[in-house]
Amino acid sequence: MDLEPDSTSITVAREVVAASDEDLPSRRVRKPSAKARLNQTFQEITEDVIERATETAGGGRQATTRAATLVKERGKPMEDDTKGLLLTMAKQTKELHAAVKIMFDAWKKSETWNKNIEAELRVATAELQTIKSELQAVKGELQAMNPSVSYADVARSGLVGQGRDSRVATSGTATLPSRSETLFCTIDTSRVEGGSDKPNAGRIRAAVEKEMRAMDGQASWRCRAITVDPRNADRIRIICRDDAEHKLIK
DSSP, X not given: OOOOOOTTOOOOOOOOOOOOTTTSXXXXXXXXXXXXXXXXXXXXXXXXXXXXXXXXXTOHHHHHHHHHHHHHXXXXXXXXXXXXXXXXXXXXXXXXXXXXXXXXXXXXXXXHXXXXXXXXXXXXXXXXXXHHHHHHHHHHHHHHHOTTOOHHXXXXXXXXXXXXXXXXXXXXXOBOOOGGGOEEEEEEOTTSOOSTTSOOHHHHHHHHHHHHHTSTTOTTOOOSEEEEOTTOTTEEEEEXXXXXXXXXXX
């Protein structure tokens, strides 16, 4: 049996309400990248050119002119971006060049300082070697004079620091040879101003040997010994082997 709806009955239907824009969750709009903008620009230009070319098939010149104008207008932002990028790169290159120059100048100063130190070390080494040679020569001469006399005995006696014509007795039974047998030339450097260029025993020895070797028959000549007066460091003495050598040195 069919039931017909009564005129007094109420029909309830489900109401569908469209969601408004305010009810939708808000989303953050991301700004397209430069590459995306360029692709979009070229795509729009291509579509526009094709569309205009289709519409104006009979007027090719007009379509070409409009397309060129459109490309020029839409390509300007890309040109501005390129210029900005080039300016940024130029600025960074300039800063990098300045930093490299500062580092190079610092390295150059350090290299110069190292070279100066090396030169000073070579000079000091040469002087020490000269002093060592002088001590060996003095030791050899003393042993040749009297094997029983030590270097300390000679230093205490003042053999090389005083005048001649006297004899010195050492502790014990050993007796030193007469000072009249020791010939020397004295060089006074007191009038030379102090500094790195002031003559010392090593430089005087080198200069004397150079002058003596320049003479005939003296190619291998060497100083017997060079000593410094213990009472006056400005007085440097060149010990001679005999009267002939004494005259040559003088």
